[in-house]
Amino acid sequence: MSLINVANLTFAYDGSYDTIFDNVSFQVDTDWKLGFTGRNGRGKTTFLNLLTGKYEYRGTISSQVEFEYFPFQVDNDELNTIEVVESIYPDYVHWELLRELSLLQVEDDVLYRPFRSLSNGEQTKIMLAALFLKENSFLLIDEPTNHLDMEARKIVSRYLNSKKGFILVSHDRAFLDRCVDHILSINKTNIEIQRGNFSDWWENKQRQDHYELAENEKLKKDIKRLNESAKQKSDWSHEVEKTKNGTRNSGSKVDKGYIGHKAAKMMKRSKAIEGRQQAAAEDKSKLLKNVESAETLKLTQLPYPKNQLAELDHVTLYYGGKAVCRDVSFTIEKGDRIAVTGRNGSGKSSILKLICGDNIDHDGNFRKGSQLQISYVSQDTSFLHGNLTHFARNHNIDESLFKAILRKLDFSRQQFEKDIASFSGGQKKKVLIAKSLSEQAHLHIWDEPLNFIDVISRMQIEDLLLEYEPTIVFVEHDSEFCSHIATKVVELQKD
Structure with a gap:
């Protein structure tokens, strides 16, 4: 076991005002099967590219493992598949490759066919098998399911579940549930890691979002009530203060000391309420930062005269x-x-x-x-x-x-x-x-x-x-x- 340490990572593309990562820090255990999720455009592929050193960044990324990115770039797909495997990992052991292909339900004869003649699913399986043969490597697997049918997804998810040491970017909920034991999520304002599969993470996120939404509503009501109370206390204090320079209805002399004490007491209460207002506003400002917007979409089809x-x-x-x-x-x-x-x-x-x-x-x-x-x-x-x-x-x-x-x-x-x-x-x-x-x-x-x-x-x-x-x-x-x-x-x- 070793750790991948990310500290104070900051990155934006050249010429862009959009900061993808801003002072982000976290740790990843290289034994984890880590699912990577987040909304489109949040920087999932960018982060994988940062791990491989493709872009310059501020902060540090330190690790004792080498990173391998999937999908591997095949420069000449006219080559036989066995030659493509050699280009990915020249030191592979043949029987180990056959073992991996068997686990992925790929026939041996594909190795002697041109790589381009393979289906997208077969190409995906070949590259995964070759990359997992590499020792001391941590795989960065970027959306492998886009070229896999349902049956192939089940096969590949079982294969990945038998492995360890990878980050998997996928938006297929069932696929993630079958093969990961941790989730790394890019949220609106931070990156967080949780133990469990996607369904565990989603249940926790919904619970947290519902709590924050309820707490936000409660604080909004509290702030409104405190605002009204503070205004009332402040108004009373000013009214009482005015009577110091007047007379009572009976014509007797006003007790300015008593009235001043009463006004000061009301003002003190008003200040206390203002303090509670400020604390409530600060608590409220910490909420809802990572609640995702998912507004309702609409669709209106044209009516057709026949069934x-x-x-x-x-x-x-x-x-x-x-x-x-x-x-x-x-x-x-x-x-x-x-x-x-x-x-x-x-x-x-x-x-x-x-x-x-x-x-x-x-x-x-x-x-x-x-x-x-x-x-x-x-x-x-x-x-x-x-x-x-x-x-x-x-x-x-x-x-x-x-x-x-x-x-x-x-x-x-x-x-x-x-x-x-x-x-x-x-x-x-x-x-x-x-x-x-x-x-x-x-x-x-x-x-x-x-x-x-x-x-x-x-x-x-x-x-x-x-x-x-x-x-x-x-x-x-x-x-x-x-x-x-x-x-x-x-x-x-x-x-």
């Missing part, structure tokens, strides 16, 4: 002349929330594109309602660039509504001035979701909408879909999201 919007009847899809899935049949009716599931390569995205009207090679019957308006969220975000104002205009959506949705998804106003190309992966995905929520449509088609998106925003989107019950067909590998949202499940089998 059935589309139908697939014994559809077989082809890719490159080869069938990827066969005999797919289902209908899309009003209010359906249909999860299309299956392993990578089973044709899920192709099904969605067919529904959207793309020219997908297929047999069988596909029928879609006339004048059906569809809003589509793609997996790909690489085409996003320019500022948000131009993006809204180019897509004919209401700019004010579009930006209001992004604000609810934790975008700062400063973010509105930046080029979308500079956004984090999660922020780019939020741009596409906000666009979709701003569009007039009868049907929403979302292809892996939650890739890179933080947990709290996922919960916001879940609440939206449960409250407004739109007609939607989606592909998503987050098992928690699917189990909460789907009213129907279409499972595709690879041909």
